[in-house]
Amino acid sequence: MILKLETIINAPIDVVFDAARNLDLHQKANKKSSERIIDGRKHGLIELGDIITWEARHFGVKQKLKVEVVKLEAPYLFEDKMLKGAFKYLFHSHQFEALNFGTKMIDVFEFKSPFGLLGSLIDYLILGKYMARFLSAKNQFLKHQIEN
Secondary structure, rough: OEEEEEEEEEHHHHHHHHHHHHHHHHHHHHHOOOEEEEOOOOOOOOOOOOOEEEEOOOOOOOEEEEEEEEEEEEOOOEEEEEEEOOHHHHHHHEEEEOOOOOEEEEEEEEOOOHHHHHHHHHHHHHHHHHHHHHHHHHHHHHHHHOOO
16 A cells, blocks of 8 residues: 655755754654554654664554665655564655745655555554554644644
8 A cells, every 4th residue: 555645844854854854853753552662763764774772652562663764865855664573574765855934844654564465454444544653643743743
């Protein structure tokens, strides 16, 4: 499944890019799921090659997700992929476009659950909506932090 979210933020592209890479802001944005870093860079800005293990609670279950930052082209793009976790596949592209009045932040989030057809059905019926809300809430938190 592929989700695409766009968020307009009234700030320069370099400010938005760095805020999106800021691990401290990321953890504050996801307090509802108790998301925290348990291995890898824990503070500051993520960089190319960083491998980070996150722990969070989703659907009442504590889960771990290990990701690697596989591409970084400041201030326009960074991408991470899952190395280990609950999904069969997960890839997240964070894209940034400068606008006359701010920055367009674009998330392209691709994921696939295990369990074949059943997993695809769960992605379509449940996880797609859940992940879209999760990413949107994080983006609105970042927007609020940057603009205020």
